[in-house]
Amino acid sequence: MSTHTYDVVVIGAGPVGENVADRVAQGGLSAAVVERELVGGECSYWACMPTKALLRGGAALRAARQVPGAREAVTGDLDVVAVLRRRDSFASHWKDDGQVAWLEQVGVPLYRGHGRISSARVVEVTGEDGTTTTLNARCAVVVATGSGALVPDIEGLRRARPWTSREAAATSAVPGRLAVIGGGVVASEMATAFAALGASVTVLARDGVLPSAEPFAGEHVVESLRESGVSVRLGAEAVSVKRADDGTVSLTLTDGEQVEADEVLVAVGRTPNTRDIGLDTVGLTPGAWLTVDDTLRVTGEDGTPLDGGWLYAAGDVNRRVLLTHQGKYQARAVGDVIVARAKDEPVERGRWGRHVATSDERAVPQVVFTDPEVASVGLTAAAAEAAGLRIRVVDHDLAALAGSSLHAEGYHGRARMVVDEDRKVIVGFTLVGPDVAELLHAATIAVVGEVPLDRLWHAVPAFPTVSEVWLRLLEAYGR
Incomplete structure (x- = not known):
């Protein structure tokens, strides 16, 4: 076992954790990050970049076909192999060498393994080989572990080995028939992408399509999906799922109807990656979303920061806004506030204080890359x-x-x-x-x-x- 001390220890090296560490380092403090998977996180390998690469080919083809002159030059359909190959390149072929090199460039050490808070300001990292490294934080520990796909308690669903957003983003083949459970952003974008790639897609949207947006937004997307051949079932809900021996999947709806598919994608929400990061050692609930104050310090049930105010949470894990760009925005704010407090400088609060994430409340930008x-x-x-x-x-x-x-x-x-x-x-x-x-x-x-x-x-x-x-x-x- 080895022990190292830094001003700040960040658990999670996705875009949020990277930005926290970088901001802290720019402020003159030392920082280290802990990552159990790929440096760069969900956005780099299973979300933002690869999914938009899957969508872009279809969008470009549709755009060309809407302009006379360009339309006549288009003589074929999408080259699926080429689309997937381009997707692979945007996911860096699921290798994080470039991201690791960036950490080295900015002077932030990386500890690979599972990070777990063992006590106040102490994180234990267990590597794949079982060795343990103890990291002490003089100033702060920042949880930036993100979120994972929520798989609801539908009878047989887990046994049916459903796709989540990860499997959809990284698939090596396009299924002939894809059933999508959900009607939010991931469900709508993946229905758009796979329909363009040649799959027969059925969307089971119990609560509608894009229910959090202005109603006309969902209406436009539903109309377009249906025009592209997608079966959009508004109000439909699966009560059981079964995968047969031949690999096909059967979904039973509330009215008894059967939907047959080759793969089923679950896209109904997210759950925090906090189940085994040691929250119980500091009086918090494992597996729960982390509540934060206006400077992104983690608070207990009484709304006050933990003793000493040393624990922070940024990105999806605090459930303020589950978007990469907002997580990075929070990272910049939390990095600055940690540096300010470490240097006994005043913390800027108020509506425009740079140490608070004010845009999370009423000014969040978002794009859904549907058609x-x-x-x-x-x-x-x-x-x-x-x-x-x-x-x-x-x-x-x-x-x-x-x-x-x-x-x-x-x-x-x-x-x-x-x-x-x-x-x-x-x-x-x-x-x-x-x-x-x-x-x-x-x-x-x-x-x-x-x-x-x-x-x-x-x-x-x-x-x-x-x-x-x-x-x-x-x-x-x-x-």
């Missing part, structure tokens, strides 16, 4: 009303723009801004349409910066672009 794309930031109209805001909703048809008609023949989409009438600022913005993801950051700046509508009139969109929707929304709102 059409769904891009949103801030509150939906329903969420804004539930928050007690007096709002006005303004919609515009994206197809009515000169830029969208140039972008693609038959462009179909919609934009919505939600205005706080008391402050005359935008608190929510949603776009649905082809390639709207790249329009989102303008809305994010408007929401986060609380730019007054009167000021936005002076942000003139270039013509002819789809960004002209900003002018049309302001015109619809009036002066």
Whole structure:
């Protein structure tokens, strides 16, 4: 057994853990990270990058077919082997050499193995060979272990060896028939991807498609999925699943109907990776989400930080926002606050303090890479009303723009801004349409910066672009 001491020990070397360590190192403190799998985490190998690589080929082909001249140049369908090969490259062939080299470059030691908190400010790392290393943290331990796919208690489901998002992202072959349980982001994106790759896809969306988004977003996606041949079963729920000896899967629905498939993908939510990281040794519940204060310190049931305030949690594991970019944002905030406290510098709180993750509350940007794309930031109209805001909703048809008609023949989409009438600022913005993801950051700046509508009139969109929707929304709102 060996023992080492650092200012900060980070459990988890995904994008969040990497950014915490980097921020701490930039602040002049020493840091070490612990990782039991691949450095780079879920996003690099089983989520953001490989899944978007799976989706991009189909999106590019659809875009080409919507433009006369380009349409005539397209003579075939997707090359599935080439798509999977490109996916492999974006997943770095499930090797983390590049990520490890980056850690070495920034001077952050990596300890491979299972990290477990053994007492206050102490993490024990058990390697694959059984050897144990003790890491002492002078200032803080940060939990950045992320989340895993939730597999619900449906009869026979676990025995049927279902796909989760990991298996879907890393598959080496496209199944002939794919059944998807769920209707959220992962379910919608993977249904889009595998339909484009040639699978016959059935989506069992008990709670609807994209239920957390503006209702029109889910409606557009359902319409497009059905046009691409996907069977979208709204309100459908599986009560049992069975895999036969020949490998096929049978799902029984609540009404007794049978759905047959070659693979079943479960995409109904996430669960925290906290079951065996030693939470019990510091009075917390193993397997639970971690509650944090406004500086991302872990708190107990009474809402106060643990003795000494040494334990922090960033990313999915604190359940504030389960998105990679928000986790990295939290990582920057928590890294800065740890450095400030270590140096006895004041911690900046308040709405815009850099030591608090304020955008997690009402300014979260998100893109769903379906066809059409769904891009949103801030509150939906329903969420804004539930928050007690007096709002006005303004919609515009994206197809009515000169830029969208140039972008693609038959462009179909919609934009919505939600205005706080008391402050005359935008608190929510949603776009649905082809390639709207790249329009989102303008809305994010408007929401986060609380730019007054009167000021936005002076942000003139270039013509002819789809960004002209900003002018049309302001015109619809009036002066």
